[in-house]
Amino acid sequence: MSEKLSTGSGGSLSKDGEKGDVGFDIRQSRSESIGDMVEMVDTTHGQFHRSFTPHQVHIISLGSNIGSGLFIGTGAALAAAGPGNMVIAYLLVCSCVWAVLQTLSEMTIAFPTSGNYIDYADRWVDPALAFGAGLAEWLGWTAIVAAEASFFDILIQFWAGGDFPKAASLTIFVVVTCAIFVMPNTVFAWFEYCTSLIKIVLFMLILLISLAIVCGAGPKGYVHNGSTWTDYPAFKNGFSGFGRAALLATWAVGDQIFIGIMGGEAQNPRFSMGHATKLVPYRVIFVYMACVIFITVLIASDNENLLGGHGVTASPFVLSIESVGIPYVSSILNAGIMCGILAISAESIYLSSRILRTMSVQNLIPVWIAQVDRRGRPVRSLVITCLSAVVLTYINMSAGGVVALNWFVSITSASFFLNWMIVAFTSWRFHKTLAAQNDPLFSGLYAWKSTMWPLAPAWLMTICVLLLICCFYVGAKPPGASGTTAENFFQYTIGIILIVSTTAAYKLVFRTPWRDPKTADLVTGRRKLTPEDIEQLDAYYRLPGWRRFLTYVKLW
Numbered sequence: 001m002s003e004k005l006s007t008g009s010g011g012s013l014s015k016d017g018e019k020g021d022v023g024f025d026i027r028q029s030r031s032e033s034i035g036d037m038v039e040m041v042d043t044t045h046g047q048f049h050r051s052f053t054p055h056q057v058h059i060i061s062l063g064s065n066i067g068s069g070l071f072i073g074t075g076a077a078l079a080a081a082g083p084g085n086m087v088i089a090y091l092l093v094c095s096c097v098w099a100v101l102q103t104l105s106e107m108t109i110a111f112p113t114s115g116n117y118i119d120y121a122d123r124w125v126d127p128a129l130a131f132g133a134g135l136a137e138w139l140g141w142t143a144i145v146a147a148e149a150s151f152f153d154i155l156i157q158f159w160a161g162g163d164f165p166k167a168a169s170l171t172i173f174v175v176v177t178c179a180i181f182v183m184p185n186t187v188f189a190w191f192e193y194c195t196s197l198i199k200i201v202l203f204m205l206i207l208l209i210s211l212a213i214v215c216g217a218g219p220k221g222y223v224h225n226g227s228t229w230t231d232y233p234a235f236k237n238g239f240s241g242f243g244r245a246a247l248l249a250t251w252a253v254g255d256q257i258f259i260g261i262m263g264g265e266a267q268n269p270r271f272s273m274g275h276a277t278k279l280v281p282y283r284v285i286f287v288y289m290a291c292v293i294f295i296t297v298l299i300a301s302d303n304e305n306l307l308g309g310h311g312v313t314a315s316p317f318v319l320s321i322e323s324v325g326i327p328y329v330s331s332i333l334n335a336g337i338m339c340g341i342l343a344i345s346a347e348s349i350y351l352s353s354r355i356l357r358t359m360s361v362q363n364l365i366p367v368w369i370a371q372v373d374r375r376g377r378p379v380r381s382l383v384i385t386c387l388s389a390v391v392l393t394y395i396n397m398s399a400g401g402v403v404a405l406n407w408f409v410s411i412t413s414a415s416f417f418l419n420w421m422i423v424a425f426t427s428w429r430f431h432k433t434l435a436a437q438n439d440p441l442f443s444g445l446y447a448w449k450s451t452m453w454p455l456a457p458a459w460l461m462t463i464c465v466l467l468l469i470c471c472f473y474v475g476a477k478p479p480g481a482s483g484t485t486a487e488n489f490f491q492y493t494i495g496i497i498l499i500v501s502t503t504a505a506y507k508l509v510f511r512t513p514w515r516d517p518k519t520a521d522l523v524t525g526r527r528k529l530t531p532e533d534i535e536q537l538d539a540y541y542r543l544p545g546w547r548r549f550l551t552y553v554k555l556w
Contacts, residue, residue: 148341158318185377195342224298251416368380441522475492
């Protein structure tokens with residue numbers, strides 16, 4: 001993938017490669033060793049800038065995935081599944097975060113290209129699979145923008161009592177989201193950094209307040225003794241409820257490809273990705289499971305103000321605070337959640353535009369989309385993505401908020417777990433290619449390899465098969481529904497149908513080749529550690545264990 005020619009503090013050059021018909025000749029040069037290869041750079045379509053510092057990647061990793069899926073979407077999962085189903089579903093999906101980052105990181109660290117796993121699927125599996133992966137990722141994250149717009153309107157209406165024009169709230173949302181990308185990439189990096197700090201503080205505040213409410217805090221407070229588990233069905237709607245909660249969890253947790261894309265544009269991918277791979281899974285599991293457990297204790301699953309109910313929708317945390325009469329805090333949480341929603345939306349535009357640009361560079365879609373301007377922005381793919389997101393956002397006006405939201409969530413969930421399956425399969429092909437070419441990748445200085453491979457891709461594939469079953473089961477038997485309708489079935493399966501059918505059509509029309517491990521590309525975009533990278537890693541590993549641990553939790 002095309003990346004900027006960047007200089008470290010000592011002035012050494014770090015170049016990322018590009019593959020495809022992009023204006024240079026790709027030859028495998030092995031005069032010394034594979035470890036001595038440098039990255040090739042393409043200037044045909046412009047160059048990305050390495051805009052993210054390791055510290056920014058660290059903070060953004062801490063705050064990523066903390067958004068509407070956690071603060072509001074969990075209410076829909078509780079209403080559909082009950083507390084028992086919800087806890088199991090979220091725990092299983094959260095375990096996939098560890099698996100996907102373990103699987104993806106060893107490829108990203110060696111080949112830190114902005115296109116990430118789409119490039120890997122192309123070079124080690126089949127271009128048709130790369131097309132399917134790119135389409136799924138672009139579609140899923142673009143739909144997230146529209147879903148976040150729905151939640152933004154919910155938060156506005158909470159303050160306005162339902163009297164604020166929906167068109168106005170959606171317009172405010174899309175203007176703020178798209179305006180960020182008119183500015184240089186560094187503005188986006190700092191925006192995500194600052195909003196991640198806000199989300200981290202908000203999460204810690206929610207945990208403290210939730211604990212206090214459980215213990216009886218508030219003018220109307222009382223000790224919560226678990227009656228929400230005993231007085232209401234813990235496994236509401238059976239496997240159908242579990243399936244609905246699992247799909248909502250997949251949508252909320254995200255596919256973690258954002259971390260890999262950032263790693264491709266980080267100044268030191270080996271340090272940033274290695275750090276994020278250890279940090280993010282534990283952070284996601286702690287954040288989500290702590291919040292899920294508190295929600296199941298504080299709110300009954302039949303509360304009409306949970307998402308999908310008949311009352312004025314609000315975050316389950318806001319509902320719990322208002323129920324015990326604590327003043328002002330609910331508005332503070334509402335404002336903080338709003339910041340988180342804008343951050344997730346901006347991440348979605350950023351990621352979708354990079355995905356679209358990558359597909360163009362690889363000749364999977366028209367090449368004119370690949371152009372990057374002098375500021376390192378993929379302008380044409382940004383315009384296409386922003387326009388598509390705006391159209392989907394305003395569909396909320398005609399289709400009805402909750403109905404449109406359900407379709408967006410279903411499309412995104414399907415795209416995420418299908419891409420997890422692609423990542424797992426690509427990892428197996430990657431290792432097969434390394435073995436076929438006797439490549440010493442994992443024997444190099446500071447080489448990074450997935451822990452206990454193939455445990456991570458195997459676990460990832462197993463959970464994804466379960467999620468696939470959930471899609472079809474919930475489509476045939478939605479929670480609380482009396483029977484099956486065509487609308488319900490297609491709502492839950494439309495993402496799968498779109499992605500699988502277009503991938504198969506691409507394969508048949510273009511007759512793309514299945515990659516041979518003996519000749520598959522292990523050269524383009526391969527990054528050798530620079531002296532500055534090695535110096536940073538040396539300094540890090542010289543630290544005592546407790547100091548290294550603190551680097552995972554510090555906010556400065």
